[in-house]
Amino acid sequence: MLDAPRNAPVAEVNNLKVYFQAKRGRVHAVDGVSFEIRNGETLGLVGETGCGKSVTGRAFLRLLPVPPGILAGGNVTFRGADGESHDLLTLSDAKIRAIRGDRIAMIFQDPGKALNPTMTVGQQVSEVFLQHRSKELLERAGLASASGPIQRHARQSERIFDGLLLKLPGYRRHRQKLQSALNAMVCEALAATQVPNPAKLIDRYPHELSGGMRQRVMIAQALACNPDLLIADEPTTALDVTVEARILELISELQTARGTSVLYISHDLSLVRRICDRTAVMYAGRIVEIGPSGDIFRDPRHPYTRGLLAAIPTQAAPRGGLAAIKGSVPELIDPPEACRFAGRCPFATDACHAHDPELASVVGEHSVACFIHYPPPSGTRPSFDRETA
């Protein structure tokens, strides 16, 4: 198609496999995950502890712990606004650094740990601009044609004597200009996250701020360069509910205004349902169900998704009668060819223990990896009408 680049997804994960070497074998933390993030959408990646959702998210910025992790296969393709596509897993270090924080940004769960305690808020947000927006910065300061040291200062790549040179009166004036232009940019970025009085915030240290404020600073930092893709890894888990709700409102407002695509990683189904256009459910290193959020939550098709939703306490469920999923997550050390959920699934048959189901479309874009929806290569086909365990 001719207009392919326009509607092409901003990122595509193809058969991603990340293993970890343990004493008794390889832990298949992420085992053949494929999905795409479309332009401007919010894709939710939900699952329980250890399902591989965070590792998948980190693959986008190549923040995988390799080693001890092993990148066992697959690729992550990123298509920026410029239309160029890159495989993020094989890109050179310099190129990935240029993309990180500029085209793809990340917000972490714990802003207390993700912000540097020895730098002021202003300095930390400035970093992003110095790394990625030095040209714009120089233009705004009216120093586009300034001499070497200033140029290098604006790129954070000073040479050995630049520090001394910059102390000379002429350069000092330029540097002050640069600093005020930088402050203005930082203030704008902070103001976008609706913090009260950004000019004052610039001189504060992270520990002086509340959790919600720190998370806003991190969002300001992440969105400073208008990235094409934002990876949000449980960004509100550490926050109180009323603050969490404000932060989520904020993220979605900013996203709508800027058209950023978001990969929203969370364990909280009710949040994902509300803020994500599409949802992917992960279990034991695999995506078991993916589709538009409305479909997934109205009509979940994978026994695991159904189990998860039924396990959430509600007013209607009788006390003591929550539908808990029995058992616990299986060992992921060299797992056999079988459905990962078979051991805990109430509908599993012999076929589920012998074959590995693949994601297949059920209705339109709603895909499920379960033999309930298509016949297995051999053995009994499971059915929702027949509980086997």
Added chain:
Amino acid sequence: MSLAADPAPATPLLRVRELTKHYPIREGIFQRVAGHVRAVDGVSFDIMRGETLGLVGESGCGKTTLGRCVAGLQSVTAGSVEFGDTGNIDTLDPVQYRAFRRNCQMVFQDSFASLNPRHLVIDLVGRPLRVYREASGDALTERVVELLEQVGMGRQHLYRYPHQFSGGQRQRISIARALALNPELIVLDEPTSALDVSVQAQILNLLSDLQRDRSLAYLFITHDLSVVRHMADRLVVMYLGRISEQGPTETVFDNPQHPYTRALMDAKPDIEADPDVPIRGLEGTVPDPARPPRGCRFHTRCPVVTPNCGWEIDDVARWLDDTGDVLAGLSGVERRSDFNGRFTFETDAEAARLEDALRSEATPPPMRAALDRLERQGASVDIVFREVGEVPLTQRGPRHEAACVLDPTLIQDRP
């Protein structure tokens, strides 16, 4: 429960009256007390036999401190905790205290930290039995197996260390330990917050079953509304050390009488609620519990705040701090009381700017309306707000109380 008039109300299992816990803030080499963090500030409630009382609130509201005071882990600054027919647990004689200790157990949030990593399951679960010399040797082993079976574990787990279990299993071990002495009350401090939903469901089911079988009472402390709605018979909502609302769970959820309760519900709707209704959060942060706001403690963040909610001098500072550089040139604040103060500036113009700002539309209208006096004399501005006392809990329905100055009907529709 029948609607027939209640017979003479049974005596509560636990009575908490005006419980206050202040932590001193110490400074300097002589450890001078510079102030107090008012973690819990005059809280009263009852727990009846066999019921679950839910205690909800955000971090820093004092719910954990309250739980620890009830469990006897922390001495109280003022007020009382009375268990059964005995008096205040702080004044019990050793025999009575032992009886209280046996009857009130606790399960903690972090199952990893609450189990001694060097002890085997049999030692962990059997320890209370050893402490009270209830069993030893083979009898102890059998009692422990029995307890493990009650929480869905078994003999095969006796000789393992805590780190060999998953989070859910560890929490089961903690529950088995709490059950060992057959207590009447268990304080559950966020027992499922660290668990995944599917495991949380297992633990919640287990807790419900145990309660039914043994007519246990729970004090269920959590920040999660959906869990508390599922588990609790009655609800206590706390904010900054005080109760803002309490009542039967369904009544509170159907008809919240405090804007804070309402805000909590709007921020985290039920999974079954309409997904198209947007979630709504609150502006601002929880104020410093060492100097809680006057009047209603929630007034700094309340979306339906009125002039009668306790506006004070600190609010002016807080508001100006957030709105830019109006406070530039401020040379001093003389505070005559929390409601009466004088802001002095370096120049008349700067003082005039504050006066103008306070009279302008930019000031929150309820704050403007609460101003009793606003006068500028040269470079200083006198500000006096109307004085408002602590907002008491008032009756909103049968056994339903809330601490809000608003007419109940006004809370329903948030602007």
Added chain:
Amino acid sequence: MVDFPPSVRHRGATPRPLENATGVRLRRAGDLAKRLLSNPTTVFGLILIAVMLLIAIFAPWITDPNTPDPYQMPRDWGAVRMPPGTPGHILGTTNEGGDVFYGIIWGSRTSLQLSIFVVGSTVVIGTIIGSLAGIMGGWVDEVLMRIVDVFLSIPELIFALAIAAVLGPSFTNIIIALAMVIWVKYARIMRAQVIQVKQNEYVDAARVMGDSKLNIYLRDILPNAITPVTVQATLDMGNVVLIGATLSFIGLSEAGIAEWGVLVSEGQAGIASGRWWASTFPGLMIFLWALAFNLVGDGLRDALDPRTEGR
């Protein structure tokens, strides 16, 4: 951070449940030993220590004990300044006709005594004082820790030197001096550990079940706090001999005693004239002793690291 599923983390350690508490505890000890022995430098240290211990134990059989006091160097005035290899004096003799080989063999006993007495007493004192400070807190903690600060503010060697000088030159006084210097280190470590451990919820859990304070200390706090003390004690078993030898070298020990530091001191005068053996062999022993315990101490630290436990 990678979040392994709990099952991956925990199942590795339990191939099959042993239906017996002693068995499980033994296996845990076995696991520790296995981790300790998986490190070659630790094994080397352990072998060195074993050899030293054997020498110390069998000293009377290796060389005939001197009478009346076997810890005094035998003096053979007919064979002074003999080089190594001399019949009867395999490692040579000192200026005063002391047999270097005898000094080395019996010196291992002296060193062992020094290590055990100094480390043993200081661990006990330091643990008690540190625990008291950590548990009681408040003014008890203030007072005890200020005392500790005073001790720590003086360099160990100078302090030990001063004490030994005041008490007079004798081997016992060296032990006393070292003990007075070293206990503060354990008090410091223990206090910090106790403060950290007592914040664990399992301590609260024990309080909720009504266990006594002593029981809580003995069962919950002490076992979980003692690990760094164990490691430090192992390291100090070696270091103490090093400092003790220094004090002996300066002459704060009795002259003529079979002690490595004294021997080095006795032999140093001859180094300039090419009689290297009288200082070198005991010096080598001091080095090996300190090295052995340091290697094992480091290995122990790694093996006891909670991050490697249960893997």
